[in-house]
Structures are given as C-alpha cells and as structure tokens.
Amino acid sequence: MIKPLFLSAAFLATSVTFAVAHDEKALLQSPPGDPFVQVSKVLPLPDFLPGLGTLFVDPEKLPAGPFLAYDHDGKLSASVYMTPLEDLQNGTAYDDLAIGMHNVSSVDVYYNAGHPGVEKPHAHVVLYHDPEAKERLAK
Known part of the structure; x- marks a missing residue:
C-alpha cells in the first residue's frame, strides 16, 4: 500500500525536471516544491520527527534520498540518506x-x-547544514 502511494507521487512528478533539486536557493525554505513530497503526507508518520525534522523526498530517488529535513521554522537544516x-x-x-545545501557542518x-517508507534495516546518514541544525531538529 505504501509503495503505490510513492509511485503515484512519482508519476505526478515526472513532468517536472529534477533541475530544482540542484537549485540550492529553491530548497532553503519549506516546502521545496516539485518533485519533492512531504513524507508525512504519504506515509503514516508525524509531520515533524524529533531528530530529523519535517522531511521531504523526491519519490524517484528512493530509498536513499536525499530526504530534505526542515526545522520548525521551515529552514533547511539537513540532508538525510537512508541506505x-x-x-x-x-x-x-x-x-x-x-x-x-552545499554547506555541511557535521555528519551523523x-x-x-526500519520504518514506513524504508522498511528494511538501513543506515541514516545525516548531513547537518549549520552548527545549530542538530539542536533545532531535536526539538
């Protein structure tokens, strides 16, 4: 059931080029726009996950991502990979x-x-984009 939701979102995104993902300025504030979808809108997850924030992903880039992680103010705080x-x-x-974002201050x-969307055991690789990002995503 979950995969069909992502596939449906992917089909909707096919008419949009991936160029927006390379436009760093377009991604700095939530929502990042097409082809990204808010993970909590297509999976049974909360809007804000403590430690990761509000996540958006291009369904075509699953499972690895990147998942774009935004803080409570909608600021891009981390890029997350789930391998x-x-x-x-x-x-x-x-x-x-x-x-x-090209600026990375630390990596976890x-x-x-496993969880909805990436059910298999996996590694989270989190690139924090500024020194305070980890703290903002924790709350």
Whole structure:
C-alpha cells in the first residue's frame, strides 16, 4: 500500500525536471516544491520527527534520498540518506547523491531497524547544514 502511494507521487512528478533539486536557493525554505513530497503526507508518520525534522523526498530517488529535513521554522537544516544495509552488503553503490545545501557542518551515521517508507534495516546518514541544525531538529 505504501509503495503505490510513492509511485503515484512519482508519476505526478515526472513532468517536472529534477533541475530544482540542484537549485540550492529553491530548497532553503519549506516546502521545496516539485518533485519533492512531504513524507508525512504519504506515509503514516508525524509531520515533524524529533531528530530529523519535517522531511521531504523526491519519490524517484528512493530509498536513499536525499530526504530534505526542515526545522520548525521551515529552514533547511539537513540532508538525510537512508541506505538499506542489505543493498550495501550486496554491492549496491549510491553514487552522486544530491544534497540540499552545499554547506555541511557535521555528519551523523546511525542504524535504523526500519520504518514506513524504508522498511528494511538501513543506515541514516545525516548531513547537518549549520552548527545549530542538530539542536533545532531535536526539538
């Protein structure tokens, strides 16, 4: 049921070029616009996930992402990647992943057992875009 929702969103986004993802200024404030969809609008997740914020993703870029993470004020705070461990163990490489913003102040990598949207055990790779981002996303 979840995958069809993402596929439907992906079909809607096919008429839009991915160029907006490379336009950093277009992504700085929530909502980022097409082809990104708010994760909580298509999956049974809260609008704001403590530690990750309000997430948007281009369904065509699943499972890795990037998921764009916005704080409570709608400021882009992090780019998040969710890479399934099984895929990595089987040799899948996630090359040339887009980023929400070129400025990165720190990176966290941690295990996640799975959740709606990325059900398999995976690694979260979180690129924080400013020194206060992690704190803003925690609340």
